Amino acid sequence: MNTNLNPVQATVSSFSSMTNRLKASFPVRRLSFDFQHSERYWFDGNVYYTHFMNAMSAIFPQGELMLIEALRNIRSSINDPILQAEISAFIGQEAMHAKEHMAFNRYAEAQQIDLDSLQKEVKVLYQWMQKLLPPMHIMAIGCAIEHITATLGAELLRRDDWNHRLHGAVGELWLWHAVEENEHKAVFFDAYVACNGTYLSRVFYMTMAGSALAFLIANNMQRLLRADKALSVKGIAKFIKDFTGKGGLLTWQTIQAFIDYYKPSFHPFNHDTKDLEKTWHQRLKLSTIN
Numbered sequence: 497m498n499t500n501l502n503p504v505q506a507t508v509s510s511f512s513s514m515t516n517r518l519k520a521s522f523p524v525r526r527l528s529f530d531f532q533h534s535e536r537y538w539f540d541g542n543v544y545y546t547h548f549m550n551a552m553s554a555i556f557p558q559g560e561l562m563l564i565e566a567l568r569n570i571r572s573s574i575n576d577p578i579l580q581a582e583i584s585a586f587i588g589q590e591a592m593h594a595k596e597h598m599a600f601n602r603y604a605e606a607q608q609i610d611l612d613s614l615q616k617e618v619k620v621l622y623q624w625m626q627k628l629l630p631p632m633h634i635m636a637i638g639c640a641i642e643h644i645t646a647t648l649g650a651e652l653l654r655r656d657d658w659n660h661r662l663h664g665a666v667g668e669l670w671l672w673h674a675v676e677e678n679e680h681k682a683v684f685f686d687a688y689v690a691c692n693g694t695y696l697s698r699v700f701y702m703t704m705a706g707s708a709l710a711f712l713i714a715n716n717m718q719r720l721l722r723a724d725k726a727l728s729v730k731g732i733a734k735f736i737k738d739f740t741g742k743g744g745l746l747t748w749q750t751i752q753a754f755i756d757y758y759k760p761s762f763h764p765f766n767h768d769t770k771d772l773e774k775t776w777h778q779r780l781k782l783s784t785i786n
Contacts, residue, residue: 518577518578518580518581519581520581520582520584520586520786521582521585521679522585522589522676522680522784522786523585523783523784523785523786524585524588524589524592524786525592525782525783526592527592527596528596528599529596529599529665529666529668529669530665531599531600531603531665531666533664533665534603534663534664534665534666535663535664536607536609538663538664538666538667540661540662540663541663543721543724543726543731544717544721544726544731544732544734544735545661545735545738547717547721547726548713548717548739549670550604550609550611550720551614551712551714551715551717551720552713552716553597553600553601553604553611554601554611554614554618554716555614555615555618555709555712555713555716556593556594556597557593557594557597557598557601558594558615558618558619558622559618559622559641560590560591560593560594560597561590561591561594561622562622562625562626562634562638563638563642563684564591565626566631566634566638567583567586567587567638567684567687568587569631569634570631570632570635570687570691571583571687573690574687574691576690579686579687582680582682582686583687585680585786586680586683586684589676590680593673593676596669596673597669597673600666600669601615609720609723609724610719610720610723611720614716614719614720618712625637632688632691632697633697633701635684635687635688635691636688636693636697636698636700636701637701637705638684638688639684639693639698639702640701640704640705640706640757641705641709642677642680642681642683642684642685642764643685643702643753643757643764644705644706644709644754645677646677646678646681646764646769647750647753647754647767648674648750649673649674649675649677649678650674650678650753650767650769651747651749652671652674653671653674653678653769653772653775653776655745657743658745659671668780671776671779671780672780672782674776675773675776675777675780675782678769678772678773679773681764681765681769682764682765685763685764695760699757699758702757702758706754718732753767
C-alpha cells in the first residue's frame, strides 16, 4: 500500500478555505493500491466469496459519486462550520474510495472479470434516480447506504476469522474502506437532519435501498459466477449457509444494527466503533492526522 501519491482528481482535494481552517474529526488519506500481483480469487481462494465482493465493487464507484453529488446539492443550506468540515472530509474519503475501486475494477477487467458492464448499468440506474427523485430523497437513500456499509464494514473488521481470509492488495482495499466507512458514518445522517429530513422518508428509503442493494449484489454475483462457469445451486446454497449460518458474517448483532435504524431516536454513533477503528489504524498503519 503506497501512501506517497501525487494529488488525485479535484474532487478529492478541493476543500473550501473555511474547512481548511476547521479540521474534520477524520482525515482524507490519499492511498494507492497495486493490484498487479493479486490472486484471481483473492477472498480465501473462494470463487463465491470473491465474486460476492466483486459484485459490490461494481456498484461502489458510482454509488460513492452519487453520495458526493447529493451532499454538494444541499451543503449550501448547512450553516454549521463543523459539519461543513466533516462534509468536505467525507467527500474526500468517498472520492478516494471511488478512485481505488475503479482501479481495481480496471484490473479485474484485464483478468477477464467483466465488472465494467455491471458498473455502466449501475451508472444508468443512478442517473435515473437523480433525475426522478428530489434531492432530499437521494439524501435519505444515502443515509441508508451509509448505515448498511458501515454496519457490514464493522462486522468484517471485528471478525478475524473472516478478515484474515482477504488476501493481498485487494484485501487491504476492503479493510481500509471498512475503516473509513465507520469513521465518517454519521456525516450523511447529520447533514440529512440539518436539512430537516424526515423520519418517515429515512426509514422508507432504508427498506427500499436495502432491498434494491441486495438485488443488485445478487444479480451481479450470479452473472460473474455464470461467466466463470462456477454457478450452481449447491454452490449458492453453501455460500448462503456460510454467510448467514453459524459463524457467518450476518450475525444477530448485524441484524440488530439494521433494526436500530428504524428507531426515531437512532443516530449512527449509537453504535460505537471508535476502539475498533483505532485497532485497524494500527494494523493497516493508517494516518490519523488531518
